[in-house]
Amino acid sequence: MNTLDGKVALVTGAGRGIGRAVAELLAAESAAVVVNDLGTALSGEGADVSVAQQVVDAIRAAGGRAVANTESVADYAAAGRMVEQALDEFGRLDIVVNVAGILRDRMIFNMTEEEWDAVIAVHLNGTFNTSRHACALFRERKTGGRIINFSSVSAWGSPGQPNYGAAKYGILGFTAVLANSMSRYGVTANAILPYAATRMIDSTPRGQEFARQHGKPPSEMAAGTEGDPANVAPMVAYLASDAAAGINGRFFGVRGYTIQLYSSWEIAAILGADRRWTPQELAELFPTYIDPLLEDVPTVEVPGQERPLRGTAALQHDPAAWEEFAPGIQQWVREGYYAAKAAARS
Template identity: 45%
Template structure:
């Protein structure tokens, strides 16, 4: 029986790997035999500031356990940053086999009070950051005929949430981007999938705990540790998952979900064409029973995961 580790010989970039899900993923990647580029600018939850300590601490932890990793402090928000992050893998380890787009920030505010800066700052990290790093790796993946993208989305976009228009837009944008990457790169042996994680992290550490109900909710979320998400992310980087692409997964404690994707399920047809009056009198009333309610993630995931 071979003692070869699951990801032995692979080099994986993890963005936002200094804390939380990114950190847990980087550690498990290394434990599984991969060499890891630990990217993190060390910013606050809103994306502000810089601190090299978190990324370097993860690298130190990986090396202390016998693995191999390098820290990178470039920002995913710029084209140049994305190029440098990928180049760090090439310069240090001579190749790149996967990108886990995990870097994130939050600027939660109710929509009618959201500023342009609030909106742009979140899309810059989540959506543009996913593009920048993935686009930097794509030509290399094409040339070598293999590669993996794992992109973090959220049920805040897939289902909905209060006060997160910027975050939801970015996370749904990542779904479309990931699917396009899967379609365009499939011929080159490249996969691209999304994960919607449920896990306690500093990005959701600002949830209010003003009532006993809120305290109980936070206590449950705190039990959903980042290593649960890391397990699926690492699995998707394996050659054994090379036929899995274009999918949206969710992880909630010990549950793993496969999400549906939008497809038409009701139709209305008329041979003479529609007018605004007939749309209002015939189409909308016919569809109304199947309209989706304004649900939040917590409304859909209403059962206890423990």
């Protein structure tokens, strides 16, 4: 029996890149899939109905069950019709994977209102739109459910992506709200911060540099390598399965063959008082009690890499912090989390 036997999934942005790989793997794991894709350019302009249909044809040719939906996730009513389509075609809905996305990169001082709105509409509103309709159904039918949202490390502050970074941070907050509000109905919500060599990566300065060096964009050379979007799909299929019922409100980096658990939001330090602070007191105390903590981020120089690694990336680089627990499989756990790991293993 495959892991998603009897389940029905809606995957948005499933016509290309990561979404396509997710739709194909869910179908291979026996889920019936509504393959949503508007078939737009990376900027969100234009539409092409053949993009979703090609994925449906591929899934059916491989013996799976799928139907195409070519509407926009940015349209609230259209998102309702995606959920309806799952019910009409397959009789139920269990899994929603929000992958659809566009880019309109610009520095904050050059960004137009339209560029801001378009990106927020697809990523943040789109994730709300499908989730809103699906959650009403999950609550009414008491069948439980899974929501898997796509965020990005751009949320941590990519300089040329004010719209995209804000939407992707918003998706993390929204995922946490879903996790807390829907768990009583047996629904889990988790977010993935992926990396895969798709057309989205082709558009970045690094992608364009790669194309200059290799004569082809990264997406055209990704198949079978660590950058293959298919490498992101197994984590989605796992989170969508009954086996992951206990995983809720978590954020996972999924980059090639590496799966990262983010520690979500942690308070790093506290200044407490039994009365209101004055700004002058804060100005006096910060240099001693807070500023040194801001600097407490190791930096590692890696040969061949232009920029030194900071923060978690630097810690992960330390070979001593890695433990091999099966051939070819290693684990890294941040210092301070080792006690929890040791307890879990014993």
